Amino acid sequence: MGLRKGINSDLEYIFDIETKVYDKPYWNKKMLNEVLSGKTENRIWIYELNKIIIGFIIDLRYANEVNILNIAIRKSFQNKGHGTKMVYNYLKSLPKKCIVLLEVKKNNYKALKIYSKLNFQKLYIRKAYYNDGADAVNMRLIK
Ligand SMILES: CC(C)(COP(=O)(O)OP(=O)(O)OC[C@H]1O[C@@H](n2cnc3c(N)ncnc32)[C@H](O)[C@@H]1OP(=O)(O)O)[C@@H](O)C(=O)NCCC(=O)NCCS
DSSP states (O other): OEEEEOOGGGHHHHHHHHHHHOSSOSOOHHHHHHHHTTOSSEEEEEEEETTEEEEEEEEEEETTEEEEEEEEEOGGGTTSSHHHHHHHHHHHHSOTTOEEEEEEETTOHHHHHHHHHTTEEEEEEETTOSTTSOOEEEEEEOO
16 A cells, blocks of 8 residues: 555546546646646545555645645545544655645535544634635644
8 A cells, every 4th residue: 555656647547546536627638738747737546545545645746845736536535534534644755845736625524523633733724714614624734
């Protein structure tokens, strides 16, 4: 069980997870393909269990700042602790001195639970930030 950098042949698996976990997925196939092809600064990290892709993380790294842009666990593997383990392993893999930031919907209780458990703290709220009117919570990892 571990994380590895995404490669082009992961596209269909990632796209399948993304479209099934979100009602309105933000990342379309073209965007994911561009990330996997190294055409953007974003990176995809694949989380596997017994060689099955069960989740992924998309991040953006600039200097010593890391922004977590998306995390997802395949529906049938959710609520079994995999999301927590994936993010925990990911954080362990980051350089010690980096600042880790993220943004999450205020009503995404599962994601918020994982981030709080792993020591992220709320920085501020952006009111009605998302298209559906939901607020965004901006968080930072406290080391
Ligand atoms: C968010 C996501 C990655 C979590 O993955 P997961 O494997 O189901 O998460 P885990 O099983 O590790 O942990 C979920 C935690 O939320 C808790 N939880 C579940 N439903 C909850 C609810 N309605 N309210 C509060 N906590 C809840 C669980 O009890 C668990 O905490 P615990 O381990 O302390 O008991 C997954 O649900 C997902 O892919 N969601 C869709 C994409 C998404 O929303 N990504 C986040 C974008 S920032």
